[in-house]
Amino acid sequence: MRALIAKFAAEVVLLFARAVTAVRATWHESGLPRRRSVYFANHSSHGDFVLIWTVLPPRLRRRVRPVAGADYWLRSKLTSFIGRDVFNAVLIQRDRDERKDDPVAMMAQALDEGSSLIFFPEGTRNQTDAQLLPFKSGLFHLATAKPDVDLVPVWIANLNRVMPKGEFVPIPLICTVTFGAPMRLASGEAKEAFIERAHAALLALSPKQAGGSE
Amino acid sequence: MSATQYDMFLLVLGIFGVLLVASLVGYVLQRRLSPDGSNAAIENLNSRINAWWVMAILIAIAFVAGRIGVLILFAFCSFAALREFVTLTNTRRADHWALATAFFVVLPVQYFLLWTEDYGIFSIFIPVYAFLLMPIIAVMRGDTQHFLIRISEVQWALMICVFCASHVPALLTLHIPGYEGRNVLLIAFLVIVVQLSDVLQYVWGKLFGRTKIAPNLSPSKTVEGFVGGVASATLIGAGLWWITPFTPIQAGVMALVITLMGFFGGLVMSAIKRDRGVKDWGHLIEGHGGLIDRLDSVVFSAPIFFHLTRYWWAA
Incomplete structure (x- = not known):
């Protein structure tokens, strides 16, 4: 019963996301991502992972799990239902002091089980004027733990205008989700070099904005 | 069959006939000149023809459904058009409520007013009420940067996507002697x-x-x-x-x-x-x-x- 409601809720979310954003994916020339990937994306809205989830073909969507903050998603019964049952999120503890499980180990385990991940390497929502915040080291540690998994940069454009911080009514605007070339940790690559390379790869996908002036 | 239905039937027959010929021509052109889908002009022509089929069928369905069908079809067109238009504007955070009003109040109200067939209000609702109300909502946020540009863009978006577009179904409200129904x-x-x-x-x-x-x-x-x-x-x-x-x-x-x-x-x-x-x-x-x-x-x-x-x- 719970699973059925979750499935129905997922369809409602898909329909709603498409109605508001008419979202369209631009795939990399290497084609659709292979089965097991880590999609790492810019993060400016709570709806970010929903858009990636929406544009993925159903075959890939079934196997993808967003990585999200446990503090946010476990704060009420409803949010934990949405986080756990609808999106099957990998819920990690962002606050170091309250950690019981190692986030990287949890993500690696999800990958071992055959899932793909949606991951926001900025660590938090970007509410500044900068296009992209500096990355936290999570992506590097994940790449070190699972060097054979493709890391796919994904740029989400316009969603921050659909629902800016502090607003609760979404404005219908067309959003795009651009997938970049898959990358991996090079052997012997240092943390700073890798993080910088991943940051540049993601930023390179950001379109020259046609609208919006923030 | 009434005279109107008969004319409509002829018209639909004619349109589908034209589209059928277009599809055939497109098919032959593709076989001759672009068998591997490499001729961009012909591929574009064929996807245009296919889109026209979809449009013709949608409009035909709306006509069969009557006044409400036509209104819903054009309300949807207005919504999708406004969504495209606003995407390209310079709107800022301070415009959020003005935009929400445009999408979720002005647009539905305009089509509702068309449903009531009251010319006195539907022909001025956007140019008078919406055009004065929207900048008032925007100004409440106190953000003056590019203010004139921002309010003009939202007004022009409403003008084109909602007001002008709604004049297609507005044709249903006219009472022309000898042309009833x-x-x-x-x-x-x-x-x-x-x-x-x-x-x-x-x-x-x-x-x-x-x-x-x-x-x-x-x-x-x-x-x-x-x-x-x-x-x-x-x-x-x-x-x-x-x-x-x-x-x-x-x-x-x-x-x-x-x-x-x-x-x-x-x-x-x-x-x-x-x-x-x-x-x-x-x-x-x-x-x-x-x-x-x-x-x-x-x-x-x-x-x-x-x-x-x-x-x-x-x-």
């Missing part, structure tokens, strides 16, 4: 003439186009395409007099006005795209770009056609 055919006349004019300009331009008519705005438009397209669409419009309250000559003049407004509307909308640095308004329709790319000429001709018809023919 046939108003839906006026919509058919407008849409057919505008779309045919677009197609014929494209075809004439492809066949004989030499001289660019507006190289800065729309490099694919040519004088030959313009003259040929407008002249042939005007003739076809005159030939469709039997579905209108007009005489053949009047129908031809109306068709000429519609095609001219449509042509210049297309230029205006191209200029906006150039300004915003995009090629298409969106990606809703395969082969056509966004919805506004297909709607631009209808949007400009609909209010003029509505008011001319109302002024001279309506009771």
